[in-house]
Amino acid sequence: MSCNTQATQVHVDEDSGARRLVVNSRDLDGARDVSYEFLRREYSFDHVTVTDVINRLSENPLGPYLTCVPSSVRELVEQFPFFSVAHLRAIAQIHGVSLHGRLQRGMCKDALRLHDCEGSCPSVSYVFHVLKRPRHNYIFVPDLHRPSNSYSNECYMKAKENTKKQRQRRAANALEGLAPVGPPAEPPLVSPFPPVQSFAAKREIIREWQVEMSPDHLQEGVCAVCVQIFAAELLVDVVPSKEMLLTLNNNWLPAETRPRTYDIAKYEGAILCCHGMSCLGNIGDLRMCLCCRRSLSSPKPRQPKDAIANFQYYGVSELPVDVKSALACASQFELQLIALARATVITHHYQTKG
Ligand SMILES: [Zn+2]
Ligand SMILES: [Zn+2]
Ligand SMILES: [Zn+2]
Known part of the structure; x- marks a missing residue:
């Protein structure tokens, strides 16, 4: 009705x-x-x-x-x-x-x-x-x-008033040194929990989840300079300049350890990772993370600290066959020993290159 x-x-x-x-x-x-x-x-x-x-x-x-x-x-x-x-x-x-x-x-x-x-x-x-x-x-x-219903509500209010009176009486009795008159009654609690979101808020949460979880968003890539893995959207293709490539040189590396996975002469001797390069045989775009981009694309390019050219190039693919096989069958402790020696060298270069 x-x-x-x-x-x-x-x-x-x-x-x-x-x-x-x-x-x-x-x-x-x-x-x-x-x-x-x-x-x-x-x-x-x-x-x-x-x-x-x-x-x-x-x-x-x-x-x-x-x-x-x-x-x-x-x-x-x-x-x-x-x-x-x-x-x-x-x-x-x-x-x-x-x-x-x-x-x-x-x-x-x-x-x-x-x-x-x-x-x-x-x-x-x-x-x-x-x-x-x-x-x-x-x-x-x-x-x-x-x-x-209002009848039970009235009863509840009356009971509450009675409890209040009882409590007052008990307080008065306590003052006179008398025993209390029974346990106090607790009122029932009604709280709206959990808070209910609006339809628009729910839709926004689902939309955000879909964006964050989409395959495009989850793709990863490698920075050609520091060989760290980043979300694909954080990496940008950069056209390398001559100065940029020259700062990524490391003249301390013996000639036989230099990478042969790409044409290093075309890249001015720069130590890079082939996985972040668009062209191996000729100059092409280099995929770079924000840090490397900042150091290299300033008017006076500096070598990024994390660059593999800064003594962090392992040359695994250029290892002689016997060393490669020795490493492959090395024990956990042997590998840790090598890593420890390596870490000392890296720390040394980090400190001296300020
Ligand atoms: Zn009515
Ligand atoms: Zn980088
Ligand atoms: Zn590589």
């Missing part, structure tokens, strides 16, 4: 997770609807009325007022969480719902959530006033608990 007989278009369709309600339904030609999401963001509740004396000029979109007719009282009080106790009592009165004087706000709300408009209810309009500052950061938490 509905208490608004004049509302001909009561839309209960889903949009961004929120239901919609009819606006200005008395003006049947102009009947339209807005979402509760919009109402929560832009409006505060003004008053509830059974008469339509609102001046058209003061109405939305010309004026600050918005008159709404929801499909049910329950939907309205559940979807619009800014009703004060006074508002809830006014709505209850117009619907003939009697509220005990002691009830708290949540209980008044529950009483309205349980109300079902019978034929005796008048057709009611709810008038909202536009806010000066919209509630942009408000996160709507729907009522997850079942409404409790």
Whole structure:
């Protein structure tokens, strides 16, 4: 049953997770609807009325007022969480719902959530006033608990008052040195947890996950200068200049250890990694990470500290066959010993090259 007989278009369709309600339904030609999401963001509740004396000029979109007719009282009080106790009592009165004087706000709300408009209810309009500052950061938490009926609420309030009286009596007794009168009763807790995200926020989270997890995003590549692995999007192809390549030389390396995986003469003797190069036989783009790019593309190129040319070129592919096979069958401890000697040399070069 509905208490608004004049509302001909009561839309209960889903949009961004929120239901919609009819606006200005008395003006049947102009009947339209807005979402509760919009109402929560832009409006505060003004008053509830059974008469339509609102001046058209003061109405939305010309004026600050918005008159709404929801499909049910329950939907309205559940979807619009800014009703004060006074508002809830006014709505209850117009619907003939009697509220005990002691009830708290949540209980008044529950009483309205349980109300079902019978034929005796008048057709009611709810008038909202536009806010000066919209509630942009408000996160709507729907009522997850079942409404409790006002009779049990009254009992609860009475029990609470009794407990309060008991506690006062106990305090008084304690002062007189008497024994306490039994354990205190704890009130039940109702907390909206976990917070429920809006549909837009959920969609944003899913979209972000899809971008982060897409195969394009997960691709990796090697920097030709420092041979470190980076996400492909962090690497940029750079056209190498002569000065750039000359800074990547290392004249300490014996000639037989120099890389032969690419034409090193064409690259001015630069020590590079073939996996980050676009062309091995001739000068081509070099894939570089941000650090190497910064050091090398400045007006006066410097050798990046992490560059393999800075004594971090292992020359594994250029090893003589017997050394290669010796390393292949070396024990864990032998490899650690070699690594230790290597680390000392690297530390030395890091310190002297400041
Ligand atoms: Zn009613
Ligand atoms: Zn690099
Ligand atoms: Zn390589």
